[in-house]
Amino acid sequence: MMLTFWGAVLLFALLDSSQCLHSAAILRLNSCTLKKSVKDSLLSIDFSKAMAKPPPPAKKHGHQKGDPAKGMSQMKLLNLEFVEISLKLVPDVGTNMTVTTKIEVGGKSILGGNMDIKMEVNIITATRLTQGENNCPKFVCEACQTQLLKVKANVPSGVLPGVINKFLDKTLHKLLPTMLCPTVETVLKSVNEKLCTADAKYPLGSHGFIDYSISELPEVTHHFIEIHINAMVEQMEDAIHSSANSSAPMTITSKEDATMLGVSADLLNSAFAKLQEEGLFNVDITEQTLSTLGMPPSISSLSAMMPQLPSLSQSFVLKIAMKDDAKVALYLDNALLTLNGAIELWDSTATDDLQPIFVLNADIDLKCGFAIAEGKLKSMVTLDKTSLSMVSSADDSLEVSLVDEFVRTMLNDVFVPVVNEELETAISLPDMLNINFSNAKMEILENLLLFSVNTCSA
Numbered sequence: 001m002m003l004t005f006w007g008a009v010l011l012f013a014l015l016d017s018s019q020c021l022h023s024a025a026i027l028r029l030n031s032c033t034l035k036k037s038v039k040d041s042l043l044s045i046d047f048s049k050a051m052a053k054p055p056p057p058a059k060k061h062g063h064q065k066g067d068p069a070k071g072m073s074q075m076k077l078l079n080l081e082f083v084e085i086s087l088k089l090v091p092d093v094g095t096n097m098t099v100t101t102k103i104e105v106g107g108k109s110i111l112g113g114n115m116d117i118k119m120e121v122n123i124i125t126a127t128r129l130t131q132g133e134n135n136c137p138k139f140v141c142e143a144c145q146t147q148l149l150k151v152k153a154n155v156p157s158g159v160l161p162g163v164i165n166k167f168l169d170k171t172l173h174k175l176l177p178t179m180l181c182p183t184v185e186t187v188l189k190s191v192n193e194k195l196c197t198a199d200a201k202y203p204l205g206s207h208g209f210i211d212y213s214i215s216e217l218p219e220v221t222h223h224f225i226e227i228h229i230n231a232m233v234e235q236m237e238d239a240i241h242s243s244a245n246s247s248a249p250m251t252i253t254s255k256e257d258a259t260m261l262g263v264s265a266d267l268l269n270s271a272f273a274k275l276q277e278e279g280l281f282n283v284d285i286t287e288q289t290l291s292t293l294g295m296p297p298s299i300s301s302l303s304a305m306m307p308q309l310p311s312l313s314q315s316f317v318l319k320i321a322m323k324d325d326a327k328v329a330l331y332l333d334n335a336l337l338t339l340n341g342a343i344e345l346w347d348s349t350a351t352d353d354l355q356p357i358f359v360l361n362a363d364i365d366l367k368c369g370f371a372i373a374e375g376k377l378k379s380m381v382t383l384d385k386t387s388l389s390m391v392s393s394a395d396d397s398l399e400v401s402l403v404d405e406f407v408r409t410m411l412n413d414v415f416v417p418v419v420n421e422e423l424e425t426a427i428s429l430p431d432m433l434n435i436n437f438s439n440a441k442m443e444i445l446e447n448l449l450l451f452s453v454n455t456c457s458a
């Protein structure tokens, strides 16, 4: 027991140190994706709460009573409309961003009556990408200033333009950053939340989960932010990084300026192994299965080939059960899922005789295609190679060649469609910034599945 415990401690100590090398997935964000996320946040945030309370009064610099710079009181941000965003990635730092907004500020004029000012203002910010709680990527605002572009004031008659200009110069320049920079904080908070996978449970199959986490500070270049994501399936023993022999450190070599999600062969292997353990590749085929699928009852037609079968019985069950770890291998343009298990034919009416009619060993190679739909990795398999061998049979004269065609038909027409249906939603991918990879271009590379979306044209 102790030995196991220290073994585990040692293992995890090793895992910790190798985490940087073996990422399960990589998310590469280009500036368009980030810009879209900022824009979505701006459009979805309810600023009315922030607007409800007036900003702290601008500091007075010894103005005398009646100074036109103090010409307005109880100033409030009445409306904020976003016009456009320009966002630039600053390598090794974060972003420089300018958000152009149309705002409306209202207040009381000292000459009596309401005063209303409509402005177009640039909010200019510099952010730094840091690591926050749970190592999640976190943008922190390092600098924020405002730039007044246009102004149109509805002022009480009798106020001279010169007075207004003086007022705008002196007061608004102090007031605008106080009013608008908190908006940036709100937006960044919302973007940061979408960059964090830590609190989400990502389902795997029907009983498992994948924990996606981030351990290192993402890299920022001129063209992208690259986030290395670690994954762990529900049980500790199944940690992706527990395989010391795992593939080389994962990198994306593509030069394309797209937003990309890379899924490593290691992650696929761990996920498929878990799905196999859960029984996803175990399928029982009965006459009823076949009639539900609209197929002719072909199990009973076996009687013709095998006179030793109880010919009147229609109650056979073909049990397909995969028992070794499902393995996925990714080569250039090629993904292969390898299964090994047993295929057994039972007469389900025979209660006294618990012998299967035959037991085959099956090595099944499936070609895999992949797509992403609603945050799930959708895998689609087709039979590639199947090798069957007889392990035992109720009748010595029963040879593989006799049942070969029948078993292959069952694999192709029943097993594969059933498995594909299960695989459609079995594996959840990390969801960050609500990127829609549904129409992504998919490439199978050496040990890496790469999805790319052009978020700049969207």
Ligand SMILES: *[C@@H]1O[C@H](CO)[C@@H](O)[C@H](O)[C@H]1NC(C)=O
Binding pocket: 088, 090, 095, 096, 125, 126, 143
């Ligand atoms: C980003 O903004 C900061 C602060 O405003 C500025 O010092 C820096 O030069 C800008 N960097 C680039 C690449 O524009």
Ligand SMILES: *[C@@H]1O[C@H](CO)[C@@H](O)[C@H](O)[C@H]1NC(C)=O
Binding pocket: 245
């Ligand atoms: C796993 O590691 C062992 C020992 O370092 C090595 O001999 C073997 O070739 C590796 N296997 C794979 C599949 O990389």
Ligand SMILES: *[C@@H]1O[C@H](CO)[C@@H](O)[C@H](O)[C@H]1NC(C)=O
Binding pocket: 436, 437, 438, 439
């Ligand atoms: C993602 O894109 C697909 C295809 O363009 C679309 O059908 C789907 O509704 C989108 N999903 C979301 C959540 O926007």
